[in-house]
Amino acid sequence: MAFEFIDAQLALRQQDGYYRQRTCIDYERDGVIAINGNHYLNFGSNDYLGLRHNQGVLQAWVEGLAQFGGGSGASPLVTGYSAAHRELEQVLAEALNRDAVLLFSSGFAANQALCQALFAEQGDIIADKYMHASFIEGATACAARLRRFAHNDTEHLNTLLSKTTSEHRLIASEGVFSMDGDSPDIPQLVAHAEASDSWLMLDDAHAFGVTGEYGLGSIDAFQLSQQQCPVVMGTFGKAVGTAGAFIAGSHGLIDYLVNYARHYIYSTAFPPAQAVATLHALSLVTQGAEREQLHANITHFRARAEQEGLALMNSQSAIQPVVVGCPNRASMLSTELAKRGLWVPAMRHPTVPKGTDRLRITLSASHATRDVDVLVDGLALAMTSLSSYPECPDNEEKQHGAD
Numbered sequence: 003m004a005f006e007f008i009d010a011q012l013a014l015r016q017q018d019g020y021y022r023q024r025t026c027i028d029y030e031r032d033g034v035i036a037i038n039g040n041h042y043l044n045f046g047s048n049d050y051l052g053l054r055h056n057q058g059v060l061q062a063w064v065e066g067l068a069q070f071g072g073g074s075g076a077s078p079l080v081t082g083y084s085a086a087h088r089e090l091e092q093v094l095a096e097a098l099n100r101d102a103v104l105l106f107s108s109g110f111a112a113n114q115a116l117c118q119a120l121f122a123e124q125g126d127i128i129a130d131k132y133m134h135a136s137f138i139e140g141a142t143a144c145a146a147r148l149r150r151f152a153h154n155d156t157e158h159l160n161t162l163l164s165k166t167t168s169e170h171r172l173i174a175s176e177g178v179f180s181m182d183g184d185s186p187d188i189p190q191l192v193a194h195a196e197a198s199d200s201w202l203m204l205d206d207a208h209a210f211g212v213t214g215e216y217g218l219g220s221i222d223a224f225q226l227s228q229q230q231c232p233v234v235m236g237t238f239g240k241a242v243g244t245a246g247a248f249i250a251g252s253h254g255l256i257d258y259l260v261n262y263a264r265h266y267i268y269s270t271a272f273p274p275a276q277a278v279a280t281l282h283a284l285s286l287v288t289q290g291a292e293r294e295q296l297h298a299n300i301t302h303f304r305a306r307a308e309q310e311g312l313a314l315m316n317s318q319s320a321i322q323p324v325v326v327g328c329p330n331r332a333s334m335l336s337t338e339l340a341k342r343g344l345w346v347p348a349m350r351h352p353t354v355p356k357g358t359d360r361l362r363i364t365l366s367a368s369h370a371t372r373d374v375d376v377l378v379d380g381l382a383l384a385m386t387s388l389s390s391y392p393e394c395p396d397n398e399e400k401q402h403g404a405d
């Protein structure tokens with residue numbers, strides 16, 4: 003029978019505790035979400051600055067709609083590229099001290115497009131083991147040889163670099179890792195890229211809007227020149243509170259992508275109104291009031307969690323994981339917290355390596371200090387019942403392998 007595997011694969015997911023289902027949010031306001039008539043403090047959103055509901059951003063969307071209509075109407079190379087897109091590109095390029103910027107409908111598309119366009123024929127990609135699925139998918143689907151170094155391990159990166167044979171080498175890492183919330187040693191990555199004549203690419207999805215003096219991510223935080231980091235990818239769907247993504251780099255790179263990036267050329271441009279709203283959100287990011295609140299929440303959360311003896315990871319970012327080690331325990335803990343009005347999603351394999359299933363807490367500027375207190379109290383209580391859950395099986399994949 004055709005596609006017989008579907009039922010079997012779904013049954014397998016259920017049996018292993020990795021079955022996924024969507025949760026429908028009825029509405030959200032001030033960091034509170036409504037699901038099936040119940041209200042929860044939302045600690046599961048990437049809206050790190052709370053800009054999705056910002057009145058100015060919403061107003062900018064409306065003005066953009068009035069000026070440009072609901073959608074862009076075509077792909078950017080036909081008639082979908084508007085003055086709003088161009089302005090957003092120009093503002094971003096200037097802020098990041100880059101020659102040019104290209105907008106994409108999503109970070110997923112940007113990562114795929116980059117890999118496919120840069121590695122249509124051959125080359126080497128040396129990527130951190132924990133790079134996001136969108137990049138890894140792109141890197142495996144293109145003509146490059148993909149090697150993955152152990153997470154944040156620049157010595158291993160160096161070993162892998164010495165095995166590369168092509169003159170086209172791309173070292174890839176993230177400004178802030180999406181599941182662990184930690185960051186690489188970026189100056190070390192730059193040094194390795196320079197020493198090996200490789201390009202450095204940073205996926206700044208979770209750093210853009212959050213880190214750096216102006217909130218412009220890793221480029222801002224480490225004052226990275228275009229030569230030091232020739233490719234930076236950032237997204238608007240997280241801290242910026244809208245949607246879409248960009249790649250910033252040299253005139254040559256951006257012009258090349260305009261000509262060869264299939265996800266850009268053969269896809270309808272995102273709505274111009276989205277560009278107008280994103281521009282407004284960016285002005286709020288750089289002003290910094292929301293960032294200040296977010297960072298105060300992160301500091302408060304970590305201090306309170308430590309007082310309660312909760313095991314935290316090495317993350318100074320908005321992403322604060324609590325690893326529990328198996329999918330059922332992670333789900334049970336998440337359910338326990340939901341009973342207390344706290345929405346903290348469980349992240350399970352294959353999103354995270356086997357044996358590192360966890361709660362992924364995300365903090366936001368929209369949380370008040372008392373919300374963070376309620377979270378820590380709830381976590382501390384829920385953790386006490388953890389020992390009554392079934393034991394996690396021993397898991398060999400716990401250590402991140404390297405290849």
Ligand SMILES: Cc1ncc(COP(=O)(O)O)c(C=O)c1O
Nearest residue numbers: 108109110134136180207237239
């Ligand atoms: C590190 C990283 N890169 C890329 C993406 C994809 O971005 P988008 O959600 O805009 O497709 C994500 C989103 O989850 C991410 O976490």
